[in-house]
Every structure is written in C-alpha cells, then in structure tokens.
Amino acid sequence: MEEGAPPGGAPRHRPHDDTEQRAHDGAPTGAPRRRGLGARLLRPRTRVDWFLTVIRVAVLIVLVVGFAAFIAQEIDPDNPFARWANPDATGLTGPQFRGLVISGIAQGSMYGLIALGYSMVYGVLGFINFAHGEVFMVGAMTGMITSNKLADAGLWESNFIGSLVFIVVVSIIVSSLTAVIMERVAYRPLRGSPRLIPLITSIGVSFFLQNASVVLLGPASKSYPDVPDWVKAKHTFLQIEGAKILVIVVAALSMAALWYYVDRTKTGKAMRAVAEDAEIAALMGIDVNRTIVKVFAVGGAMAGMAGILWGILFRSVIHTTGFLPGIKAFSAAVVGGIGHLGGAMAGGLSIGVAESVGPLLILEPLGVSGVSQLRDAVAFSMLIIVLLVKPAGLFGERLPAEDRA
Amino acid sequence: MSLAAPSDPAPPPRPASEPAPETGPSVGGSDDDAPPRPPFAQDWRRIARMGAIGAVGQIFISLSNMPVKLDGRAIIEGVLSLGYLSLVVLPLAAGSRVGHQLRREGVPFHRPGAHEVVGGAACGALVGGGLSLLAILIANFNLREPLVNWSPILADLLAFNRGTAFAVVIWLAIGAAVGAAAGLLRVVPPLARRVLWTMVLTLFGAAVLESLTTDLAEGMGIEALIDWFYAPRGGLTITGAIALAAGSGVLALVGRGRIKGAKARIDALEGPARNRAQGGLILATAAVLVILPMFAGKLTNELLANVGLFVLLALGLNIVVGLAGILDLGYVAFFAVGSYSAAVLTAATSPRINPELPWFVALIGVVILTGLVGLFIGAPVIRMRGDYLAIVTLGFGEIIRLLFLSDWLSGWFGGSQGITNIPGAEIFGLAEVAGTDPRSVFYLVLAFCAIAIYVSWRLERSRIGRAWMAVREDETVAEAMGINTVNVKLLAFVVGAVLGSFSGAIFSAKVGSVFPASFLILVSIVILVVVIFGGMGNIVGVIAGSAVLIGVLGGPKQPGLLAEFSEFKLLIYGALLVWMMLARPEGLIPSVRRTRELHQEELAQDAWLRGQTEDDHLENGEGRS
Known part of the structure; x- marks a missing residue:
C-alpha cells in the first residue's frame, strides 16, 4: 500500500484483482458473476432470483410511493394523492423536520464512532466482533459511575468541562481494556479457525458482558447526573440542543484524531499492513499480535467515547444499551463498506438520519400508524436492503487477505 | 533425579494462541516418564499469573452475588451449600490446571508427585486470597453505589460471621487446601481418581436433582426412603450423603469398564443385530x-x-x-x-x-x-x-x-x-x-x-x-x-x-x-447455546444439551431445577458459549463429521507427528471421540 492512502487505507486502485474480488466476495457467496444491472433485472436465473427481483421492485415501489406521498402532503395535506395514501396526513413543519435531521445526525455520529471498531476489527481479523456493542455499553456505564462520583464530590457542577474530560479519559481506558482483554481471552486462541467460530464466540462474550453488568451493577436503568443549562439550551439559528452540538463536535474530533492515527503514524501504517496481509506484514517485521491488540484498543476507545456521548445525550444507561446501537453500528459499517473508516462514519450518519427521518418520511405518508415504534425496524430494514442491493457497501468493502482468494 | 529436572523444572507454559495438541494415541507411554519434579522448583510466575486470574474470578463471582443467592440451596445439609461450592470451584480448577503437563514428543513427562500438590496449594491459596482481599476491602471501603452486592451480607458470608481477620485467614487456608487436593488428584492412581470423581458427581447430581427425585418418589410412594436421603430443608442428609458416596464408589469400582465395554460391543455389532440393539435402546428410552x-x-x-x-x-x-x-x-x-x-x-x-x-x-x-x-x-x-x-x-x-x-x-x-x-x-x-x-x-x-x-x-x-x-x-x-x-x-x-x-x-x-x-x-441465543453445548449436527447431543441446560439452569423465562440460578443463568450461558468455542467447539456429544471439520489442522498435525500420510489421518486421532 502506498503512503498517504485514504483513511483506513482503503485501496482506491488495486491493479490486479479489483473487479475479480468484487465478483467473488462483494457479492454473496455462490452468486453468479456480476453482470450489468439491467441484465440482472431482466434475466433472473432461478426462482429465488425472481423472488429477489420482486422484493427489490416492491421495496423500490414502497420507497418511491412513500416519498411521493410525503412530498404531496408537504405541498398540501389535502391534495387527493396524499389523502389517498394516508387520510390523516398532516405533513411535517420545517422545524420538526430540522429537529429530526439533527437528532439523526447526532445519533448517527455515535453509530459512526462505534462502527469504526467493527470496521477496523473486520478489516484486520475478518470477523464480526458482535461484542463491540457491549464495549460501548461498558464505556457508558463507566461514564455513569465516574460522573455520579464526581457529582457527589461537587465537581460535576463546578467544573463541567474538566469533569467531562476526566470521565472521557476514564471511560476510554476502561473500554479499551475491556476490548483488549476480550481479544486476549476469547479471540486470540481462535485465530485461523472457520469464520463463524469467532462470531459465535463474540455472541457469547456479548451475552456475558451484558449479564455481568446485570449481576454487578443491578438490572435497573441508571442515570447520569444533571447537566448544566447550556447543554440543555438550544443554540444558534438552527436551534440545536447543546448536547447535540457537543456530540457532533466531539465525534468529528475523534474521527479526525483516528484518521490521523491510522493514516499518519507508524502504528497506523502497521495496522493497514496487517489488514492488507497479516502474514506478509509479519515477514516485514511488524508484530502482528501487538498491532491487533492496538486495533482492539483503538476501537474500544472510540466505543468508550461514544458511550459517554450517549450518556450525555440520553442521560440514562441500562445493560441492554449496547445491543441496538451495536447492531445499528454494524449496519453502518456495512453500509459504508466494511473495513473502510470514512465509510463507517458516513454509514453511521446515514443510518442515524434514516432511522430518525425514515419512518416519518416514508411510512407515515403511507398510512402506517405509530411509526416511531418502527424506528429500529427501519434501521434493520436498511441493513437488509443494503445487503440485498449493494453488499459491498457504498464505499466498497475491504477484506482481509484470506477472504479475497 | 533426571537430567532434565533441575534445569527445566516445568514445561514452558503453553501459549494460549496455539490449539491444544492434546495427547494422541502414539505418544509417550508411562514407561518413559521422567521421575517427579522436586516440590519447590515451581514455575512461580505461572502460578502467580493463574492465581491472579483466579483471584479476579473469585472476586467477580462474589460481587455477582452468586454465593449469597445460592447459599440458600444446600448440597449437604449443614456442611456445604451451593453458594460456598461456587467459591471453591475456581481454586479447584486453578490447582488442577497448575499441575497440568502436556505430553509432547521430545519433552519429558514428569510423573506427578509432591510438586503438583505444592503447586496446586500455592495457586489455590492465591485464588482464595482474592476473597481475603475482598473481605478486607469490604470492611474498609464502601462501594455500594455502583456495585449493588457490596454488602455486609457478603462480608458475613465470607467471614462465616466471625470477623474480617478470620475471613482473611480462612480463605487463604481453604484455597490452599482445595488447590492441594486438586494437585493430589493428579498424584493418586487413575482408579482412585475415577472413584472419587464418581462420588463427587453423584453427590452433586443427587443434590441438583432433589426436587425431581422427591417428586417422583412421592408419585411412587417411597417417601420414606427419600426422607432419609434428603433433609427437610433441602440438601442431602449427612448419613444419606455418606451412603450415596459409598454406594457410587462401590459401583464405580465394580462397574469400571463395564459401560465402555457395553458401548464398544454395541458399536462392534453389524447389520440387523446393531439395528436391533439400537431399536431396543430407543424403545427403552421412549418407555421411560x-x-x-x-x-x-x-x-x-x-x-x-x-x-x-x-x-x-x-x-x-x-x-x-x-x-x-x-x-x-x-x-x-x-x-x-x-x-x-x-x-x-x-x-x-x-x-x-x-x-x-x-x-x-x-x-x-x-x-x-x-x-x-x-x-x-x-x-x-x-x-x-x-x-x-x-x-x-x-x-x-x-x-x-x-x-x-x-x-x-x-x-x-x-x-x-x-x-x-x-x-x-x-x-x-x-x-x-x-x-x-x-x-x-x-x-x-x-x-x-x-x-x-x-x-x-x-x-x-x-x-x-x-x-x-x-x-x-x-x-x-x-x-x-x-x-x-x-x-x-x-x-x-x-x-x-x-x-x-x-x-x-x-x-x-x-x-x-x-x-x-x-x-x-x-x-x-439460548437455543444456539443449547445446540452448540450439546453438539452441533448430532441429534442425541442436541437433546442432551437441552436436557442439561434447560432442565438444570432453565430457559430464558422458564425456571430449571436450580431455580436459584435464575439470575445467573444468562451469564452462565454466555460464559459457556465462549468456553465451548474455545475448548470444545464440537460440543459435549459431538458428531464425528463435524469434529473432523473443526479439528482438521490438529488431526493433520497429529498424523504428521506420527509420520502417517495425509490420506489416512482422518481415520485416527481425536476424530474418533
């Protein structure tokens, strides 16, 4: 890999096997070689292909009709098309829409931070670290404990920024440690085993961490201490809550720091090399085990950061806090092209915005009631749709050497 | 004393990253074993590391409230409760693990002796020391805020209601004793070990199955016998426990090799005879x-x-x-x-x-x-x-x-x-x-x-x-x-x-x-754990897995025989899934084919060690388990 590659070292040009690799791995296993879109749509091979085509078309129709109905009801809720789609249509006001987009971006940047961990581990080891969501939960829990202790000591109110930095540092250390121990205990002995084995192991680790939190800290939901007024107040002409600004800014800063770390430092270079081909990297004198530990530590640190942001934004954590954000962050990593760091962030933002806007944009105009309950369903559907339509993700995926074949 | 012993007091600790190349059939008989190592030439760093890990585990178990919750369930009346049992499992495992040697080609295998006992005791004491440390910490600090089980109840349980100093001493002693016992188990002849294990497992099984057996006995009208075995407030009576242990010990002595022999005979049957035997087994199970x-x-x-x-x-x-x-x-x-x-x-x-x-x-x-x-x-x-x-x-x-x-x-x-x-x-x-x-x-x-x-x-x-x-x-x-x-x-x-x-x-x-x-x-996930625990791809394994896990620990919402475990069963399921994947991915009762797939590399290595060709390596080695 040449120096100064894009974040995550995603190769833009791999002269030898770019298209080949896509044909083999980008597409699901056993799929035919990729033909043009039209050819694929028009000449399905088997009944399953027909079925998939039907599903794709149906999804497309739902999306288009829903969006059209949304536009129609935005123009005038009483026009016949909007009434036909949903008799009770009201449409969204500008501020409502803006609020949804902004909270989508704020949540999405947290998903993005978590997704970085999935993406980096996948890039290096080639398996989905299902327990990464739990590392995020550990970070949020640590933040909860530390901030409550600080609040008891009175430091939280008197020096909010200082305490925030402190809990971020503590939570980053704890969640990095969790990730590193996890790697050492559960994943390192399994290197080189079939891909599903570490995945199943990571499900076990995730289950264990969740329930360890229940038995140690109790099953009840726990809250962060009260934040100062400026965090709750709305700012600027966009009327964004301070917490959301904080989340977005901190996420952007962390992302920039990570980019610098992976792209400009020697360790980052080693990570990229290991992701490219662990064996050859070892031959080049890179300590692969150490590098992998660092990847887990960095991924854990990002998850711990996201955990604190989650705590500041929602002010409440429970042992299952990590599960849904974890799955959504994984979706984000896939949407952005797994193994691609910029993609993970972009994927996180798009998942976040889609789940906050999607139900009101597509489902509500179609007359589905109680759409806000379907947020999570929308996030999962987005994952499924992306994997159906473009399994390599928006930015192209990057796989470890043994998967390219 | 052998040449190797002084310079090489212990085999190098196995790096966890390599898959365990356990004993193959071809390696080392007992004839060429090296003499026992001297008792105090231990690999102290390994002991310290394992002891520290074990101590952390002990503290985790205590803070998860497992001992307190499970204390209500007696195994042997007045002697041992499930809660205290949960606190001696780790010293036992660590003490046993410390004495573990790999039989490897070219590495001398030392006959177990005082070395194992001393090592086990040292490691067990360290593991038990975790609880001593916890007792001191609970006495001096209050971390009740985040850790909900940081309570005087736990401290009292650890100290047997006799104060912190007693707790410190007693847990070091218990740890050392249990660890030494685990080391001793490596020293005693295999027959004695088997008899001991049979007795321990029988007692544990009888205590776990208490509600089941009591219920059945009431149905069959033999309460009197059961009342003799089980104490009114749960757990085996002391006389019952002794009787059970003696009975199972005698059975293990008499029946040794019988079950294996019967299984081998059934396996050796061919054609219709085998079908008849299997049919008979299935019918008997169905009838029961x-x-x-x-x-x-x-x-x-x-x-x-x-x-x-x-x-x-x-x-x-x-x-x-x-x-x-x-x-x-x-x-x-x-x-x-x-x-x-x-x-x-x-x-x-x-x-x-x-x-x-x-x-x-x-x-x-x-x-x-x-x-x-x-x-x-x-x-x-x-x-x-x-x-x-x-x-x-x-x-x-x-x-x-x-x-x-x-x-x-x-x-x-x-x-x-x-x-x-x-x-x-x-x-x-x-x-x-x-x-x-x-x-x-x-x-x-x-x-x-x-x-x-x-x-x-x-x-x-x-x-x-x-x-x-x-x-x-x-x-x-x-x-x-x-x-x-x-x-x-x-x-x-x-x-x-x-x-x-x-x-x-x-x-x-x-x-x-x-x-x-x-x-x-x-x-x-619970169903997945059940399938993996029992043995993926094996019908008998899957049924056994459900019976053991769901029956004993309970399903996601359904209580099992050990209803006291309901708070911890998901934790245990998670740990079990990880442990199974690391130690035995093919499950308790594996499907032969699946085992071969999962251990391809190891089988190939074994075959290579034995100098066999690639072609026949699947017919031997662990695949047969």
Missing part, C-alpha cells in the same frame, strides 16, 4: 419417557414440558446450523410466528380474524404460514456470506418482534397486550392439552419431538442431508458437484422454521397467551 410423567407431579411435568419445547426448537435449529451450516440468529422469529399464528387461528379473542379452528387444524395453517415466512426471510439472505447472514437473520428476528409489538399491526396481533385466552389443544376429542395440565403438554411435546427426531434422523441420512453437509463443509465444491446450493439451503431454512413453529404452536396452547416480550433475540 412415557411412564415417568405418570408418577411425577405438576412441577416435574412442567419442567419436562419446557425441556421438550426447547428440544423441539433445538432440533429445528440443529438442522439449520448443525446440518446446513447456516448460522441463523433470528430463529426465534419462527417460534414467534408459530405461536402467533396458532393463537390467531385458535383463539376467540384475537382482534381481527378469529376462525377458532381446532388446534390440529390450525396446525396446518401454522405450518404453511411459517413455511412461507421461512421462504420470505430465507430467500434474500440465503446467498449472503455466513457472517452477514447471521446479522441479517438477527435483524429479521427483531423486525418480526417489533411488528408484533407495533401499533400498526395491533389490530391483528394485539400489540403489546398480545393475545390472551388461547384455548388448549384438543387432540381428536380424546384429551385437552393446556397449561393447567402439564402432563398432557409433555405428552404432546414428546409426540412432536419424536416426529422431529425421526425427520431429522431420516433427513440426515438422505440425499438432501448429504447435500446439506456438503454445503456446510465447502459451498464451492458442493456447487461444483452439482448441488443447487441455494435451493438446498433454503430447504434447510424452511424445515428448521417448520420445526420451530411446532414448538411455537404448542407454546401458545400451553401458556394460553402470547406476548411480543416472549420472543426476544435472547431466546435465539
């Missing part, structure tokens, strides 16, 4: 399962019915995961669809459509619906790579639950209120199966399990079954052999879905109501 519930009370039958429901689910997932190698994390979706469709079709109270069909007629609808849902979920995901497939099925499982929960479809499925007042299953006018009569539920479950076992057994040996296994082992090769991988995998998905829906239909008839909260993803 039919007769047993007649003597059992409500609780036992309830337990059996729960186990049966999970056997059914696990058999279904076994086809998907074990045979076809598709990791389906959203299996609960089919359970949910089965339950809900049965509820909608049979209940008069279902919101939109309520045909009030009899249960067996509704079952046809359930099968068709679940099959369709299986197709609908399966078709898009079946071509994905295994790990993506796992996450996407998980997504589908969650979407299905969210849809049942949503207001949007509450007109059909009742939203979060679910569907209640579901009538029981009427079996051709003969009997009514409902939750109030767990025995009938068990018989119904048993019948469906029999069907599921027969179906999986036949499928496994059919053309389709072989195609599944081929796809599991190597999809590309399978495709090259002319297998339509997509159709074959889809079929596995649908068959698994239908088996799951049976369980769902019985569940709704048994419980009488369905709620979205019964179908969390965690159910899928």
Whole structure:
C-alpha cells in the first residue's frame, strides 16, 4: 500500500484483482458473476432470483410511493394523492423536520464512532466482533459511575468541562481494556479457525458482558447526573440542543484524531499492513499480535467515547444499551463498506438520519400508524436492503487477505 | 533425579494462541516418564499469573452475588451449600490446571508427585486470597453505589460471621487446601481418581436433582426412603450423603469398564443385530419417557414440558446450523410466528380474524404460514456470506418482534397486550392439552419431538442431508458437484422454521397467551447455546444439551431445577458459549463429521507427528471421540 492512502487505507486502485474480488466476495457467496444491472433485472436465473427481483421492485415501489406521498402532503395535506395514501396526513413543519435531521445526525455520529471498531476489527481479523456493542455499553456505564462520583464530590457542577474530560479519559481506558482483554481471552486462541467460530464466540462474550453488568451493577436503568443549562439550551439559528452540538463536535474530533492515527503514524501504517496481509506484514517485521491488540484498543476507545456521548445525550444507561446501537453500528459499517473508516462514519450518519427521518418520511405518508415504534425496524430494514442491493457497501468493502482468494 | 529436572523444572507454559495438541494415541507411554519434579522448583510466575486470574474470578463471582443467592440451596445439609461450592470451584480448577503437563514428543513427562500438590496449594491459596482481599476491602471501603452486592451480607458470608481477620485467614487456608487436593488428584492412581470423581458427581447430581427425585418418589410412594436421603430443608442428609458416596464408589469400582465395554460391543455389532440393539435402546428410552410423567407431579411435568419445547426448537435449529451450516440468529422469529399464528387461528379473542379452528387444524395453517415466512426471510439472505447472514437473520428476528409489538399491526396481533385466552389443544376429542395440565403438554411435546427426531434422523441420512453437509463443509465444491446450493439451503431454512413453529404452536396452547416480550433475540441465543453445548449436527447431543441446560439452569423465562440460578443463568450461558468455542467447539456429544471439520489442522498435525500420510489421518486421532 502506498503512503498517504485514504483513511483506513482503503485501496482506491488495486491493479490486479479489483473487479475479480468484487465478483467473488462483494457479492454473496455462490452468486453468479456480476453482470450489468439491467441484465440482472431482466434475466433472473432461478426462482429465488425472481423472488429477489420482486422484493427489490416492491421495496423500490414502497420507497418511491412513500416519498411521493410525503412530498404531496408537504405541498398540501389535502391534495387527493396524499389523502389517498394516508387520510390523516398532516405533513411535517420545517422545524420538526430540522429537529429530526439533527437528532439523526447526532445519533448517527455515535453509530459512526462505534462502527469504526467493527470496521477496523473486520478489516484486520475478518470477523464480526458482535461484542463491540457491549464495549460501548461498558464505556457508558463507566461514564455513569465516574460522573455520579464526581457529582457527589461537587465537581460535576463546578467544573463541567474538566469533569467531562476526566470521565472521557476514564471511560476510554476502561473500554479499551475491556476490548483488549476480550481479544486476549476469547479471540486470540481462535485465530485461523472457520469464520463463524469467532462470531459465535463474540455472541457469547456479548451475552456475558451484558449479564455481568446485570449481576454487578443491578438490572435497573441508571442515570447520569444533571447537566448544566447550556447543554440543555438550544443554540444558534438552527436551534440545536447543546448536547447535540457537543456530540457532533466531539465525534468529528475523534474521527479526525483516528484518521490521523491510522493514516499518519507508524502504528497506523502497521495496522493497514496487517489488514492488507497479516502474514506478509509479519515477514516485514511488524508484530502482528501487538498491532491487533492496538486495533482492539483503538476501537474500544472510540466505543468508550461514544458511550459517554450517549450518556450525555440520553442521560440514562441500562445493560441492554449496547445491543441496538451495536447492531445499528454494524449496519453502518456495512453500509459504508466494511473495513473502510470514512465509510463507517458516513454509514453511521446515514443510518442515524434514516432511522430518525425514515419512518416519518416514508411510512407515515403511507398510512402506517405509530411509526416511531418502527424506528429500529427501519434501521434493520436498511441493513437488509443494503445487503440485498449493494453488499459491498457504498464505499466498497475491504477484506482481509484470506477472504479475497 | 533426571537430567532434565533441575534445569527445566516445568514445561514452558503453553501459549494460549496455539490449539491444544492434546495427547494422541502414539505418544509417550508411562514407561518413559521422567521421575517427579522436586516440590519447590515451581514455575512461580505461572502460578502467580493463574492465581491472579483466579483471584479476579473469585472476586467477580462474589460481587455477582452468586454465593449469597445460592447459599440458600444446600448440597449437604449443614456442611456445604451451593453458594460456598461456587467459591471453591475456581481454586479447584486453578490447582488442577497448575499441575497440568502436556505430553509432547521430545519433552519429558514428569510423573506427578509432591510438586503438583505444592503447586496446586500455592495457586489455590492465591485464588482464595482474592476473597481475603475482598473481605478486607469490604470492611474498609464502601462501594455500594455502583456495585449493588457490596454488602455486609457478603462480608458475613465470607467471614462465616466471625470477623474480617478470620475471613482473611480462612480463605487463604481453604484455597490452599482445595488447590492441594486438586494437585493430589493428579498424584493418586487413575482408579482412585475415577472413584472419587464418581462420588463427587453423584453427590452433586443427587443434590441438583432433589426436587425431581422427591417428586417422583412421592408419585411412587417411597417417601420414606427419600426422607432419609434428603433433609427437610433441602440438601442431602449427612448419613444419606455418606451412603450415596459409598454406594457410587462401590459401583464405580465394580462397574469400571463395564459401560465402555457395553458401548464398544454395541458399536462392534453389524447389520440387523446393531439395528436391533439400537431399536431396543430407543424403545427403552421412549418407555421411560412415557411412564415417568405418570408418577411425577405438576412441577416435574412442567419442567419436562419446557425441556421438550426447547428440544423441539433445538432440533429445528440443529438442522439449520448443525446440518446446513447456516448460522441463523433470528430463529426465534419462527417460534414467534408459530405461536402467533396458532393463537390467531385458535383463539376467540384475537382482534381481527378469529376462525377458532381446532388446534390440529390450525396446525396446518401454522405450518404453511411459517413455511412461507421461512421462504420470505430465507430467500434474500440465503446467498449472503455466513457472517452477514447471521446479522441479517438477527435483524429479521427483531423486525418480526417489533411488528408484533407495533401499533400498526395491533389490530391483528394485539400489540403489546398480545393475545390472551388461547384455548388448549384438543387432540381428536380424546384429551385437552393446556397449561393447567402439564402432563398432557409433555405428552404432546414428546409426540412432536419424536416426529422431529425421526425427520431429522431420516433427513440426515438422505440425499438432501448429504447435500446439506456438503454445503456446510465447502459451498464451492458442493456447487461444483452439482448441488443447487441455494435451493438446498433454503430447504434447510424452511424445515428448521417448520420445526420451530411446532414448538411455537404448542407454546401458545400451553401458556394460553402470547406476548411480543416472549420472543426476544435472547431466546435465539439460548437455543444456539443449547445446540452448540450439546453438539452441533448430532441429534442425541442436541437433546442432551437441552436436557442439561434447560432442565438444570432453565430457559430464558422458564425456571430449571436450580431455580436459584435464575439470575445467573444468562451469564452462565454466555460464559459457556465462549468456553465451548474455545475448548470444545464440537460440543459435549459431538458428531464425528463435524469434529473432523473443526479439528482438521490438529488431526493433520497429529498424523504428521506420527509420520502417517495425509490420506489416512482422518481415520485416527481425536476424530474418533
């Protein structure tokens, strides 16, 4: 890999096997070689292909009709098309829409931070670290404990920024440690085993961490201490809550720091090399085990950061806090092209915005009631749709050497 | 003293990263063993490391409140409770582990001796020292705020109500004693070890099965005997424990090799004789399962019915995961669809459509619906790579639950209120199966399990079954052999879905109501743990896995024999899943084929060590276990 590659070292040009690799791995296993879109749509091979085509078309129709109905009801809720789609249509006001987009971006940047961990581990080891969501939960829990202790000591109110930095540092250390121990205990002995084995192991680790939190800290939901007024107040002409600004800014800063770390430092270079081909990297004198530990530590640190942001934004954590954000962050990593760091962030933002806007944009105009309950369903559907339509993700995926074949 | 001993007091600790090349048949007989190592030439760093890990584990166990919660469950009256047992398991394991030597080609294997005992005692003392440390910390600091179990109750339990200093000393002593005992177990001859283990396991088993045996004994009218064995407030009586230990010890002495011999004889049988033997075994098992519930009370039958429901689910997932190698994390979706469709079709109270069909007629609808849902979920995901497939099925499982929960479809499925007042299953006018009569539920479950076992057994040996296994082992090769991988995998998905829906239909008839909260993803994971624990791809293994895990620890919501474990069972399931994957990925009762796949490299290494050719290595080594 040449120096100064894009974040995550995603190769833009791999002269030898770019298209080949896509044909083999980008597409699901056993799929035919990729033909043009039209050819694929028009000449399905088997009944399953027909079925998939039907599903794709149906999804497309739902999306288009829903969006059209949304536009129609935005123009005038009483026009016949909007009434036909949903008799009770009201449409969204500008501020409502803006609020949804902004909270989508704020949540999405947290998903993005978590997704970085999935993406980096996948890039290096080639398996989905299902327990990464739990590392995020550990970070949020640590933040909860530390901030409550600080609040008891009175430091939280008197020096909010200082305490925030402190809990971020503590939570980053704890969640990095969790990730590193996890790697050492559960994943390192399994290197080189079939891909599903570490995945199943990571499900076990995730289950264990969740329930360890229940038995140690109790099953009840726990809250962060009260934040100062400026965090709750709305700012600027966009009327964004301070917490959301904080989340977005901190996420952007962390992302920039990570980019610098992976792209400009020697360790980052080693990570990229290991992701490219662990064996050859070892031959080049890179300590692969150490590098992998660092990847887990960095991924854990990002998850711990996201955990604190989650705590500041929602002010409440429970042992299952990590599960849904974890799955959504994984979706984000896939949407952005797994193994691609910029993609993970972009994927996180798009998942976040889609789940906050999607139900009101597509489902509500179609007359589905109680759409806000379907947020999570929308996030999962987005994952499924992306994997159906473009399994390599928006930015192209990057796989470890043994998967390219 | 051998030449190697002074310079090389212990084998180098095995780096955890390499797979354990355990003893193969060819290596080291006892003749060429080196003499025991001197007692104090220990690998102290290894002991310190293991002791520290164990101590952290002890502190975790204590702070998880396991000792306090489990203290109420006596194993031997007045002597040992499950709570204290949970505190001696780690010193025992660490003490035993410290004395572990690998038999490796070219490395001398030292006969166990005082070295192992001293090492075990040192390591055990360190592990026990974790509790001493905890006792001191609890006495001096208050961390009740985040750690809910940081309480005086725990401190009292650790100190046997006698103050912190006593706790510090006693736990060091207990740890050392237990660790030394574990080391001693390595020294005693194998026969004595086996007798000891049999006694310990019998006592533990008898204590765990207490409610079951008491219940059965009441049914059979032999309470007097049971009263002699079990104390009124739970646990074995001391005399009962001694009698049981002696009896099992004698049995182990007399019966040694008999069971193995019988198994070998059955394995050696060929053709019709073997079929007869197997048929006899199956008939005997079936007879026991039919007769047993007649003597059992409500609780036992309830337990059996729960186990049966999970056997059914696990058999279904076994086809998907074990045979076809598709990791389906959203299996609960089919359970949910089965339950809900049965509820909608049979209940008069279902919101939109309520045909009030009899249960067996509704079952046809359930099968068709679940099959369709299986197709609908399966078709898009079946071509994905295994790990993506796992996450996407998980997504589908969650979407299905969210849809049942949503207001949007509450007109059909009742939203979060679910569907209640579901009538029981009427079996051709003969009997009514409902939750109030767990025995009938068990018989119904048993019948469906029999069907599921027969179906999986036949499928496994059919053309389709072989195609599944081929796809599991190597999809590309399978495709090259002319297998339509997509159709074959889809079929596995649908068959698994239908088996799951049976369980769902019985569940709704048994419980009488369905709620979205019964179908969390965690159910899928528990079924997965059951399948993996028992042995993927092996019917007997899967049944044994459900019986042990669901029966003893309990299902996601259902209590097991050790009801005290209900808070910890999910924790244990998680740890078990990790441990199984690390130590024994093929499960308790492995399928021979699956083992070979999972240990290909090790088998090849063993063969290489023995100087055998590549071709015959699969016929030997661990694959035979």
